[in-house]
Amino acid sequence: MIPKRDRLKLPRQDPVTRPAKERIGDFREIYALLDAERAIEQANRCILCKHEPCVVACPAENHIPQWLELCADGKFMDAAKLSHETSNLPEICGRICPQDRLCEKDCVIGIKGDPVPIGAIEAFINEWAFANGYRPELNPERPQHSEKVAVVGAGPAGLACAEELAQRGYAVTVFDAYKEPGGLLIYGIPGFKLEKEVVERRIGFIRNLGVKFVCNRRIGKDITLTDLFNQGFAAIYLGHGAMQPKVPGLPGDDIEGIYEAIPFLIRNNLREPYIDSQQTPRLNLQGKEVVVLGGGDTAMDCVRTSARLQAKSVTCVYRRDEENMPGSRREIKAAKEEGVKFLFYTQPLRFQADSQGKLQSITCQKMQLGEPDDEGRRRPLPMANSEFTIRSNFAIIAFGFDPTSITGKGDRQLETSSWQGLKVDENFMTSWPGVFAGGDNVRGADLIVTAMADGRKAAGGIDRYLHPKEK
Numbered sequence: 079m080i081p082k083r084d085r086l087k088l089p090r091q092d093p094v095t096r097p098a099k100e101r102i103g104d105f106r107e108i109y110a111l112l113d114a115e116r117a118i119e120q121a122n123r124c125i126l127c128k129h130e131p132c133v134v135a136c137p138a139e140n141h142i143p144q145w146l147e148l149c150a151d152g153k154f155m156d157a158a159k160l161s162h163e164t165s166n167l168p169e170i171c172g173r174i175c176p177q178d179r180l181c182e183k184d185c186v187i188g189i190k191g192d193p194v195p196i197g198a199i200e201a202f203i204n205e206w207a208f209a210n211g212y213r214p215e216l217n218p219e220r221p222q223h224s225e226k227v228a229v230v231g232a233g234p235a236g237l238a239c240a241e242e243l244a245q246r247g248y249a250v251t252v253f254d255a256y257k258e259p260g261g262l263l264i265y266g267i268p269g270f271k272l273e274k275e276v277v278e279r280r281i282g283f284i285r286n287l288g289v290k291f292v293c294n295r296r297i298g299k300d301i302t303l304t305d306l307f308n309q310g311f312a313a314i315y316l317g318h319g320a321m322q323p324k325v326p327g328l329p330g331d332d333i334e335g336i337y338e339a340i341p342f343l344i345r346n347n348l349r350e351p352y353i354d355s356q357q358t359p360r361l362n363l364q365g366k367e368v369v370v371l372g373g374g375d376t377a378m379d380c381v382r383t384s385a386r387l388q389a390k391s392v393t394c395v396y397r398r399d400e401e402n403m404p405g406s407r408r409e410i411k412a413a414k415e416e417g418v419k420f421l422f423y424t425q426p427l428r429f430q431a432d433s434q435g436k437l438q439s440i441t442c443q444k445m446q447l448g449e450p451d452d453e454g455r456r457r458p459l460p461m462a463n464s465e466f467t468i469r470s471n472f473a474i475i476a477f478g479f480d481p482t483s484i485t486g487k488g489d490r491q492l493e494t495s496s497w498q499g500l501k502v503d504e505n506f507m508t509s510w511p512g513v514f515a516g517g518d519n520v521r522g523a524d525l526i527v528t529a530m531a532d533g534r535k536a537a538g539g540i541d542r543y544l545h546p547k548e549k
């Protein structure tokens with residue numbers, strides 16, 4: 079163990095990143111894993127400070143300093159096992175959590191220098207453990223319950239809830255509308271951030287714990303929540319996300335050449351078995367002047383996908399400035415390296431078509447930042463007489479998502495907020511007793527780690543609901 083005072087002298091080392099020129103030729107992950115020597119060195123940079131602000135900043139309250147200490151001692155297997163105590167997806171969160179806004183943002187050594195690369199170490203210890211035979215197992219001392227629980231949605235929230243319920247002794251079936259499980263981990267987030275094999279492996283682990291998956295089943299349409307109760311499920315967890323795109327309703331938004339973000343990402347990032355790629359082949363954007371509207375993670379994934387489809391130019395149009403972009407700094411940096419241009423303080427107003435009815439240009443206006451809103455972010459305000467037009471023959475709208483209704487004929491209505499987010503109590507139970515919810519359907523489009531943390535907590539709520547006296 080390196081003495082505390084000497085640890086601060088070690089510089090931060092991030093995983094090796096593939097050069098931009100090489101990586102835009104494929105859809106594989108762009109970062110290598112840390113090697114063992116580097117992981118030990120970097121974990122040693124943690125000074126094990128008293129107040130553990132990294133843990134406080136982590137929505138899963140991961141035992142970060144403790145698994146960093148184990149890693150610093152070369153005890154990678156123990157570190158990975160410990161990381162699994164608070165997380166169902168540590169190798170995934172390690173790769174694509176926005177650590178720069180969460181644990182690493184509050185890392186104490188980041189005050190004067192660069193924070194510990196917590197995410198990279200989390201990915202390393204878990205990949206090392208998997209390569210050396212570690213697999214999550216059911217707790218042999220778990221109780222055996224007779225009740226079955228249905229989970230709707232196989233994204234991070236549903237997967238975490240399903241695994242936790244299996245660990246608590248319930249028989250769990252996960253229903254999902256898509257062809258394969260994974261939610262946005264598969265049907266949204268591109269392979270250059272998170273390879274599909276990583277998600278498939280994790281789903282395999284959860285299957286091995288006895289969780290059943292029923293795909294191609296849309297709840298509310300193919301079967302209702304009432305049907306699920308009638309089929310003998312004692313409780314239902316809703317982890318159906320927020321997938322309704324926010325529509326700006328701009329004049330001309332039905333012109334040919336304007337895409338919505340998720341269909342664009344699915345078509346261009348996924349192949350079999352997830353989609354029929356003969357029916358929807360990958361687009362070739364050669365000669366296209368692509369404009370992506372929006373500034374979050376989805377927008378970053380769209381610009382970087384466009385770069386991989388050989389677009390002539392790719393521009394991200396965002397109404398605030400770079401500092402106020404909601405996505406991870408790492409992704410913005412990667413996009414810039416891949417040739418993406420940014421037009422800040424800019425808001426689209428309308429789309430124009432050419433004589434053949436195809437997108438030709440977008441009229442925008444300049445914005446400035448006003449007073450902070452309820453969340454403390456400065457409100458973008460239009461500047462007078464600032465209209466201008468940019469050329470574009472391919473635009474992608476990435477303004478975010480809202481939750482959709484899940485109830486069907488004969489179901490009770492679930493209480494929602496004004497933006498359709500489900501209302502839940504402290505046990506994650508909705509207004510329908512026995513129906514629980516969490517993840518993006520409750521919070522609005524958020525993060526993998528917050529959805530996973532909700533799923534875990536809701537499993538506790540379901541357990542207390544089904545066996546109140548024992549808790």
Ligand SMILES: Cc1cc2nc3c(=O)[nH]c(=O)nc-3n(C[C@H](O)[C@H](O)[C@H](O)COP(=O)(O)OP(=O)(O)OC[C@H]3O[C@@H](n4cnc5c(N)ncnc54)[C@H](O)[C@@H]3O)c2cc1C
Nearest residue numbers: 231233234235255261262297318319517518524525526529
């Ligand atoms: C393009 C994109 C990139 C992102 N990048 C990042 C990132 O880098 N880091 C990060 O932390 N977060 C990122 N996010 C956010 C993150 O993916 C989500 O916050 C997270 O996946 C939410 O998890 P969830 O389980 O609540 O919902 P989802 O992952 O959306 O899963 C919901 C599941 O429910 C299913 N479903 C929906 N309706 C029904 C129904 N009626 N019946 C049956 N099944 C249904 C869907 O098919 C889906 O599989 C990104 C989001 C997007 C869109």
